[in-house]
Amino acid sequence: MRRFYLFGFLLLMSFDTLAQLSFKLAGSHALPVAANLGWLLRVFGQPWIYGALVGYLGAFFTWMSLLKHAPIGPAFAASHLEVVSVMLLSVWLLHEPLTTPRVLGAVAIVAGIVCLGAAERDAPEAVPDIAG
Structure with a gap:
């Protein structure tokens, strides 16, 4: 599952950066x-x-696939890694x-x-509430 997350978030970051x-x-x-x-x-x-x-x-379909499996908190945060990749590629390509503020923000x-x-x-494993 770890490989799925790594590949999925790299793919999501790539699609977002491309966009x-x-x-x-x-x-x-x-x-x-x-x-x-x-x-x-x-x-x-x-x-x-x-x-x-x-x-x-591509980002939409990748994000929907990731949400089936990934916990929402870290997934939402990781989905914003494109801010860092866009910044770095903008320095190089544009x-x-x-x-300093941009670097500190990326960090x-x-x-x-x-x-x-x-x-x-x-975090401890969450137990689904089936009673209610």
Whole structure:
């Protein structure tokens, strides 16, 4: 089951990261933003918008599969690891600055996920209430 969680959350993080970076790239290539048909055509003329759609659909189905088995607390926290992966890939691919507050935020996110995972591992098994 551990391998399932590891693979599942890595897949979820990959799909979420693909979606976020694709939206950024599609939006950047469709500037200037305007509420008109020309802007929509520019957006949907970018291949990145379809990467975003694939990313969101993949993330949705991966998340639904993980929720069948994973405890909700740590699963919800781990589902936000894409914040860290998007930040790191944005530094590399989009040349965005890596600042101290961003690094500290990423460390806090990872530390929170580790704490939730440890708490879940050490928690006693829940007994289902069938009486009621």
